[in-house]
Amino acid sequence: MVEESRTLEAGADARVGYYRWVICALLFFATTVNYIDRQVIGILGPTLKEELGWSEIDFSNVVFTFQLAYAIGLLTVGRLVDKVGTRTGYALAVFFWSLAAMAHAGFRSVAGFAAARFALGLGEAGNFPSAIKTVAEWFPKKERALATGIFNAGTNVGATIAPLMVPWLTLKFGWRWAFIVTGAIGLLWLFFWLPVYRRPEDHPRVSRGELAYIQSDPPDPEVKIPWLPLLKRRQTWAFMAAKFLTDPIWWFYLFWVPDFLKKNHGIDLKQVWLPLVTIYIIADLGSVGGGWLSSALIKRGFSINRGRKLAMLACAVAVTPIVFVTRVQSMWPAVLLIALAAAAHQGWSANVFTMASDTFPRKAIGSVVGIGGMAGAVGGMLVAKIVGYVLQWTGNYLILFLTAGSIYLVALLIVQALNPRLDPAKIE
Numbered sequence: 001m002v003e004e005s006r007t008l009e010a011g012a013d014a015r016v017g018y019y020r021w022v023i024c025a026l027l028f029f030a031t032t033v034n035y036i037d038r039q040v041i042g043i044l045g046p047t048l049k050e051e052l053g054w055s056e057i058d059f060s061n062v063v064f065t066f067q068l069a070y071a072i073g074l075l076t077v078g079r080l081v082d083k084v085g086t087r088t089g090y091a092l093a094v095f096f097w098s099l100a101a102m103a104h105a106g107f108r109s110v111a112g113f114a115a116a117r118f119a120l121g122l123g124e125a126g127n128f129p130s131a132i133k134t135v136a137e138w139f140p141k142k143e144r145a146l147a148t149g150i151f152n153a154g155t156n157v158g159a160t161i162a163p164l165m166v167p168w169l170t171l172k173f174g175w176r177w178a179f180i181v182t183g184a185i186g187l188l189w190l191f192f193w194l195p196v197y198r199r200p201e202d203h204p205r206v207s208r209g210e211l212a213y214i215q216s217d218p219p220d221p222e223v224k225i226p227w228l229p230l231l232k233r234r235q236t237w238a239f240m241a242a243k244f245l246t247d248p249i250w251w252f253y254l255f256w257v258p259d260f261l262k263k264n265h266g267i268d269l270k271q272v273w274l275p276l277v278t279i280y281i282i283a284d285l286g287s288v289g290g291g292w293l294s295s296a297l298i299k300r301g302f303s304i305n306r307g308r309k310l311a312m313l314a315c316a317v318a319v320t321p322i323v324f325v326t327r328v329q330s331m332w333p334a335v336l337l338i339a340l341a342a343a344a345h346q347g348w349s350a351n352v353f354t355m356a357s358d359t360f361p362r363k364a365i366g367s368v369v370g371i372g373g374m375a376g377a378v379g380g381m382l383v384a385k386i387v388g389y390v391l392q393w394t395g396n397y398l399i400l401f402l403t404a405g406s407i408y409l410v411a412l413l414i415v416q417a418l419n420p421r422l423d424p425a426k427i428e
Helices: 002-016 019-052 056-084 086-106 110-124 127-138 141-173 175-196 208-214 227-231 234-265 273-299 304-327 331-359 362-394 398-418
Strands: none
Touching: 019 056, 019 086, 019 110, 019 127, 019 141, 019 175, 019 208, 019 234, 056 086, 056 110, 056 127, 056 234, 056 362, 086 110, 086 127, 086 175, 127 141, 127 331, 127 362, 141 175, 141 273, 141 304, 141 331, 227 362, 234 273, 234 331, 234 362, 234 398, 273 304, 273 331, 304 331, 304 398, 331 362, 331 398, 362 398
């Protein structure tokens, strides 16, 4: 009977069609571009410090400015996306951040880079609210974690492509061209997004069966939802807490791992590409695997609450070995420990993002993701400053990696305390 049920379910999935996965692919590529543009500064960090004479605190100030703008942008852009819709909102965000990424090439000072990073942060803030809202529009709840994991894997693909492109462009043409070329890629994405994207009910390529499958969850109430009711809900605070505590760890990997590898293992710009590619390819598997795990558990009869949180617990435990990375003498064991932690973070992140669509109506998701992303960016601002001062004063990464290895379990305990059953928020 179980095999027969699975066969019937597979047949039903085949009949409804798969165009929603084309939309997911567009989200994946946009997220890839997003992370190519933001990672350039991390790869070039050691080069810019040497060539432009920056201190650890100068570099942390540039990173801090990006995080500040990202926090402001997430608070406002998520609301904008809810108002203007994902097609227009996403296009505007990609256009703006692409121009900002290219603008880095025109500066040498810390102040100039800070201005460019601020503009980049405002634009890049539109990616995740737009993508999560798109997933909620195009996928039923049982597929959302998988779809989120797939598009979120673009973060790792972007972080993999950047170490291949940036050193080559820098060594061949100079660091300015690294910013110009990578920034221009986002403009190409617009030529695919604008002609292809429509809401599923308006899309000519979506069959009746697929539309019914997409809309198979109970309908959400058609109401306008101000921020204040969202901030009064414990579901919002659970999402915010998870983002505030764990997003900064990913930023830390993104912006400081090249510097860690140089200081601890003597890896320069010519050599850094292979360790970074390895880290982010493995992290990519974690993103898809984390989303797949909770979706698979739910399809096998686990509740949404139990499935999501078991997957999050698995990811939180998998992060913990990173606490030993500063004790490792050889480069490759250190790289693999970072890769495992990065993969676990991405699996965690896929499920945290999906918590927003599990607990809020579609019309509020952009705003909720924006609020939570703002909390993560504020955490990133604080960590950027802390990292700069810790490195300036101590010259080592021990305290930073100890924190990175333990914070996920703390975050999961807070999520459990705030929303023990993952109840949907009641918005009146």
